[in-house]
Amino acid sequence: MNPFISLLFLILAAHTTLSAQNWSTFGGNNSRNGRTEIAGPSAVTAAKWIVTSAATTLGNAVYTLGDRFVTSRITFSPYKGKIECRNLQSGALLWTSPNLGNSSILYATGFTHDAVYAHDYANDSIYALYPETGQIKWRSSIKSHTFGAYPGFVFACNGDPILNGPITEGIFTMRLDKNNGEPIWTNSTVIAIGPSWILATRGDRVYRITGGISVPIVITAIDANTGQNLYNSSPIPGDGDQENPITLGDNGEIYFWRDGGKLYAFKDKGASFDQLWAYTPAMTTGAALSGNISIDNQGNLYVFDASRVKRINRLNGTVMAESVELDMSQPSLTIDGDSTVILNTGKGQFIAFRPDLQSFKWQLPAPNNVYCNPAPSKDGIMVVTFGGSQIRAYQSDQVRAPVADFSVESTLAYVGTPLAFQDQSSYQPDTWTWHFEGGDPATSSLQNPVVTYAQTGVYDVLLVVENALGTDTIRKSCLVEVSTNAGTQQGQIIPTLQLYPNPASESVYLDWPKEERVLHCTITDLTGRVISQQEVYPDAPILNVQSLQPGYYLLAFQGKTGRWIARLVIQR
Structure with missing residues (x-):
C-alpha cells in the first residue's frame, strides 16, 4: 500500500465515527451506549408512514441497516413468532422469515452487513438469515441460552457474533463464525443468571460481569480473538443474581449497576481495572435499576433510579439533573444527535426529553412497546412498533449536515473480483471521498464505487461525506476479507471441470472427473446468497439456469473425491 495513503488512513481514522446511524443490537452498538448521530423526530404529530403488519402482542426491538429494518412479531397465545424485514423509507414488506414450525419463537437479535441474526426462544437455536431474502444462511450446531427479545448480540471486528453459550453444557460465552455458525471459541467462566446479557465489546476485548451465588461477582476482560480470560476486577458487593446491563464509555470506562448494590464506573488500564467512582441509588432492588444506561456526547450517563431518569456526571x-417521577417498567433510553433523551417507558409511552430532563419536546403513545430502545436511523427516521398490527415511522423535518454510512455487496471477496460499495449516508451529502485500504482504486470520489483487491487480507474502508452544512467520516474496520477463490484464479474455470457454454442463457453442460458419479451443485451470487441447488449425473450432465437473472454466479460442486468451484456468467 502507498505510504502516503497509509498515513492518510491513520490521520482520518483519528476523526472517525465507528457507529453512526445503524442500530445493530440492543443499545445500538457494541458499547451498548444507546447513542446515535442521527437526530430523532422534532415532532410526532404526523407519521411518515403507517403500515399493517402481522399481529404481535408486544412491540419488539427494531434493528436497522441502511434503508432496511427488522423487527419480531410475537404472539403469546400461542407463544410463537417470526421476523419481518421492511423498507425504512416506506415501510414496505421485503421478506418474512422462513416457517420453522408452529412452535418457533423467532426473535431478531442483530443486523449487520453479513446477516440478520435470530434466536429461537422455543429451542435456543441460533440462525443467520440472508439480509436480502430472509432465507436461512446457517443454523448453528451449538445452542445459545439467550432471551432474544432483549439483549441482542455483540460483534467482533470482522462481524462474528459474540453471545451467550449453552449454559447447561457449562459454556457461558462464545464467538461464532459469521460464515457458518460454528464456534470459534467458547468460554466457561460462570455468569450469575442465564440468560443474562451483561456483555459488551470494544476492540479486541469482550467485557462481561461474571460470578454467581457462590462465586464473587467481578468484571472480566476476555480476549475477543481467543476467548481467554485476561484479567478481572476485585469482587464487587451486591446480590449474587446479577442481571443488569453493562455499558462502555468512550475512553475505556465500563459502567454497570450491581444488583442490590451501586452504579459503578471502572476504567480498563490495559491489564487491570481501576474503580473510578460508585453512585448509591435511591433504591437498590433489581426492578428499580432495570433498563439500559445511555451516554451523551460529553460522556455523561443517563440512568434509571427510583422511577426517575437521572443524568450522572462521568x-x-x-x-447533574433528574426527571419527575415516571411510570416505567423495563424502560430504555436513546440519546440522539441533538442530545435529545428519548425514553421508552415500557408502559406505553415514548417521551423526548431535553438534556436537562426538566422539559420535553413531545410525547407519543406506544401501547405495549417494551424491550425496545427508540432507534432513530437513516435520514432521521424512527420506527415505532406497537402491540397489535400497526407499525409507524416518524422523521425529523430539519435539514442537516450529513451522517456518513455505506454498505458493501459482500464482506467476503476474492482476489481480482469486483466488489461494489453503496453510499447509505443520511441527509443528502453532495461529495464523497472513499479510502480503500489495499484496494484498487485506493481512493474514489464516486458515490457508489467498485473496487478490486490484488492481495489476500482483511481491510478497512473509510468514507468522508460533505454537504453545505458540514462533513462526517466513518471507518468500518475489518470490513472486507479477501481470499483466493479455491479452484479458480482470476475467475478462470479449473481444468478438471469444464462447463459450457459460458456465458450461458438456459442450460450449461458439464464435463468432470470420471470417478465422480454424482455432483451436488450450489449456485450463489457474488454476495454469497444461495440461489439454487441441483444434483448432476453423468447420463444427464446439464444444469438448468433459466431462472437465473443476468449476472455473475459462483458454482460449487461437491463430490466424493473433492470440491470444485467455477464462475458462470448469465447473458440474455
Missing part, C-alpha cells in the same frame, strides 16, 4: 458520579 467524572465523579454525582447527579
Whole structure:
C-alpha cells in the first residue's frame, strides 16, 4: 500500500465515527451506549408512514441497516413468532422469515452487513438469515441460552457474533463464525443468571460481569480473538443474581449497576481495572435499576433510579439533573444527535426529553412497546412498533449536515473480483471521498464505487461525506476479507471441470472427473446468497439456469473425491 495513503488512513481514522446511524443490537452498538448521530423526530404529530403488519402482542426491538429494518412479531397465545424485514423509507414488506414450525419463537437479535441474526426462544437455536431474502444462511450446531427479545448480540471486528453459550453444557460465552455458525471459541467462566446479557465489546476485548451465588461477582476482560480470560476486577458487593446491563464509555470506562448494590464506573488500564467512582441509588432492588444506561456526547450517563431518569456526571458520579417521577417498567433510553433523551417507558409511552430532563419536546403513545430502545436511523427516521398490527415511522423535518454510512455487496471477496460499495449516508451529502485500504482504486470520489483487491487480507474502508452544512467520516474496520477463490484464479474455470457454454442463457453442460458419479451443485451470487441447488449425473450432465437473472454466479460442486468451484456468467 502507498505510504502516503497509509498515513492518510491513520490521520482520518483519528476523526472517525465507528457507529453512526445503524442500530445493530440492543443499545445500538457494541458499547451498548444507546447513542446515535442521527437526530430523532422534532415532532410526532404526523407519521411518515403507517403500515399493517402481522399481529404481535408486544412491540419488539427494531434493528436497522441502511434503508432496511427488522423487527419480531410475537404472539403469546400461542407463544410463537417470526421476523419481518421492511423498507425504512416506506415501510414496505421485503421478506418474512422462513416457517420453522408452529412452535418457533423467532426473535431478531442483530443486523449487520453479513446477516440478520435470530434466536429461537422455543429451542435456543441460533440462525443467520440472508439480509436480502430472509432465507436461512446457517443454523448453528451449538445452542445459545439467550432471551432474544432483549439483549441482542455483540460483534467482533470482522462481524462474528459474540453471545451467550449453552449454559447447561457449562459454556457461558462464545464467538461464532459469521460464515457458518460454528464456534470459534467458547468460554466457561460462570455468569450469575442465564440468560443474562451483561456483555459488551470494544476492540479486541469482550467485557462481561461474571460470578454467581457462590462465586464473587467481578468484571472480566476476555480476549475477543481467543476467548481467554485476561484479567478481572476485585469482587464487587451486591446480590449474587446479577442481571443488569453493562455499558462502555468512550475512553475505556465500563459502567454497570450491581444488583442490590451501586452504579459503578471502572476504567480498563490495559491489564487491570481501576474503580473510578460508585453512585448509591435511591433504591437498590433489581426492578428499580432495570433498563439500559445511555451516554451523551460529553460522556455523561443517563440512568434509571427510583422511577426517575437521572443524568450522572462521568467524572465523579454525582447527579447533574433528574426527571419527575415516571411510570416505567423495563424502560430504555436513546440519546440522539441533538442530545435529545428519548425514553421508552415500557408502559406505553415514548417521551423526548431535553438534556436537562426538566422539559420535553413531545410525547407519543406506544401501547405495549417494551424491550425496545427508540432507534432513530437513516435520514432521521424512527420506527415505532406497537402491540397489535400497526407499525409507524416518524422523521425529523430539519435539514442537516450529513451522517456518513455505506454498505458493501459482500464482506467476503476474492482476489481480482469486483466488489461494489453503496453510499447509505443520511441527509443528502453532495461529495464523497472513499479510502480503500489495499484496494484498487485506493481512493474514489464516486458515490457508489467498485473496487478490486490484488492481495489476500482483511481491510478497512473509510468514507468522508460533505454537504453545505458540514462533513462526517466513518471507518468500518475489518470490513472486507479477501481470499483466493479455491479452484479458480482470476475467475478462470479449473481444468478438471469444464462447463459450457459460458456465458450461458438456459442450460450449461458439464464435463468432470470420471470417478465422480454424482455432483451436488450450489449456485450463489457474488454476495454469497444461495440461489439454487441441483444434483448432476453423468447420463444427464446439464444444469438448468433459466431462472437465473443476468449476472455473475459462483458454482460449487461437491463430490466424493473433492470440491470444485467455477464462475458462470448469465447473458440474455
